[in-house]
Amino acid sequence: MIELIRIGLVMILTCQGSYFILLILLYGTMMHWYEWGTFPKPSNIFEKTVNFLTALVFGVAYWAGLKVKKQKWFIRPLYLLGYLFIYIILAIITYKLLNSILTYIEMNI
Numbered sequence: 559m560i561e562l563i564r565i566g567l568v569m570i571l572t573c574q575g576s577y578f579i580l581l582i583l584l585y586g587t588m589m590h591w592y593e594w595g596t597f598p599k600p601s602n603i604f605e606k607t608v609n610f611l612t613a614l615v616f617g618v619a620y621w622a623g624l625k626v627k628k629q630k631w632f633i634r635p636l637y638l639l640g641y642l643f644i645y646i647i648l649a650i651i652t653y654k655l656l657n658s659i660l661t662y663i664e665m666n667i
Contacts, residue, residue, distance in 0.1 A: 560664045567656060570615060571649045577619035578642040582635045585623065592620045618645060 580588045596612050597605040613620075622641040626634045 560660050563660060564657060567653060571653060573615045574618050575642070575646065575649065577616045578622065578638065578645060581619055581623050582638045582642070585631075585634060585638075589620070589623050589627075592616055592623075 577588065592612070596609050600606040600609050622638060622645075625641070626637040629637055
């Protein structure tokens with residue numbers, strides 16, 4: 559069970575990183591894809607669940623894309639590379655921290 563949690567965590571962190579790379583390469587298409595896949599004003603539990611899961615898997619990269627939206631087209635990838643670099647560092651720290659907690663739980667239970 560603990561291994562499934564680790565795999566899920568790695569999958570989520572990897573999806574965020576790959577979405578960052580796709581934003582750098584195909585900014586307009588990927589921003590529109592995220593917006594098409596979510597509901598602007600969710601009114602029921604289904605729409606809220608779809609928005610939550612989409613944000614869980616791709617939300618950090620989309621947030622970074624919104625932050626650099628007003629930049630010029632040739633500066634935008636540089637800012638996104640900076641966000642990607644920071645994200646990679648934070649993702650590694652997050653994974654190591656949660657992995658140590660999961661290892662502790664696995665050893666003591």
